[in-house]
Amino acid sequence: MSDNTTILSVQTVCDRLTISEATLRRYATAGGDFPRKIKLGPRRIGYLKSDVEAWLTARHDAAKAAVGQ
Template sequence: MNGQPAADRDDRATHSNLTCEAIMSDITVLSIEQACKELGLSEPTMRRRAADDPTFPRKIKLSARRVGYLRRDIEAYLAKQREAALAS
């Protein structure tokens, strides 16, 4: 159609879709309930950790009454917690 083989166009389209998926997964926002489940914490315990632990992921204000957490921040926090547990 535009002088390029169909396979090249398909490869670029697939790459573009994968790139978009990677970007979107990098900015996935978890609700408090989802973050609690990922962390294995109750909501009150998670709120205490957020208040007491400066390394705890920062919440993101989504609206006047709703907050969330970036999935990548939760995953990074869990990785650091795991490293600390293995080091001790």
């Protein structure tokens, strides 16, 4: 599966971002630029790997710009 179609579980996203599931839920419901969740079943959601990586890169770039690097 390519990165464009790879779906990450909530736990994998939390591990990748080193955040708790509660923080992930806050990011997802804050209405910001966090990637949209994908409903996989009645009690399971996931996130596209490419979307999560793009969001993380954008956050990193914004942090670098704020510091002036």
